[in-house]
Amino acid sequence: MKPTVYIETTIPSYYCDRRTEIARQTARTREWWDHERGNYECFVSAVVVDELEDGDYPTRDQCLSLVSDLPLLDVTADVETIANIYADHKLMPKPPVRDALHVAIASVYRMDYLLTWNCAHIANANKAVHLERLNAKLHLGLPRLITPEQLRPLEEYS
Numbered sequence: 001m002k003p004t005v006y007i008e009t010t011i012p013s014y015y016c017d018r019r020t021e022i023a024r025q026t027a028r029t030r031e032w033w034d035h036e037r038g039n040y041e042c043f044v045s046a047v048v049v050d051e052l053e054d055g056d057y058p059t060r061d062q063c064l065s066l067v068s069d070l071p072l073l074d075v076t077a078d079v080e081t082i083a084n085i086y087a088d089h090k091l092m093p094k095p096p097v098r099d100a101l102h103v104a105i106a107s108v109y110r111m112d113y114l115l116t117w118n119c120a121h122i123a124n125a126n127k128a129v130h131l132e133r134l135n136a137k138l139h140l141g142l143p144r145l146i147t148p149e150q151l152r153p154l155e156e157y158s
Helices: 010-016 020-039 046-054 061-066 077-088 098-108 125-137
Strands: 003-007 041-045 111-117 144-146
Touching: 003 098, 010 020, 010 046, 041 046, 041 098, 046 061, 046 098, 061 144, 077 098, 077 125, 098 111, 125 144
Parallel strands: 003 041, 003 111, 111 144
Antiparallel strands: none
């Protein structure tokens, strides 16, 4: 069985981005998407699709096309409750914004990884410690909150 990955909005956004200041992250995102993604069972949610649709940017259609064939995880009442709990514990901004929903979705659906370039609100080691404790109280695991830079193939040594 392949490990599961919840793909947060920044991943398709960075894949399609043309800004030179994030060229390294864009290149790594494309490398992961094009060559390594097949090693994982990948998912998105309506939250990702909504975020991509809400924008007015030149690569919008390309971003949406990237995720169009991926399975959608539902935003359930449990997901919304968990996102609210994150905000109540000051781990995410209030009202539960999309970042809290992404983490809640990946947690409720027991994803192995949440892949993101959002290192302020999601892939933040200091925040992860608190989210892990809170999720344990909620009888949930916490997926590894990581960037494509951290999700690399296993190196084999002879």
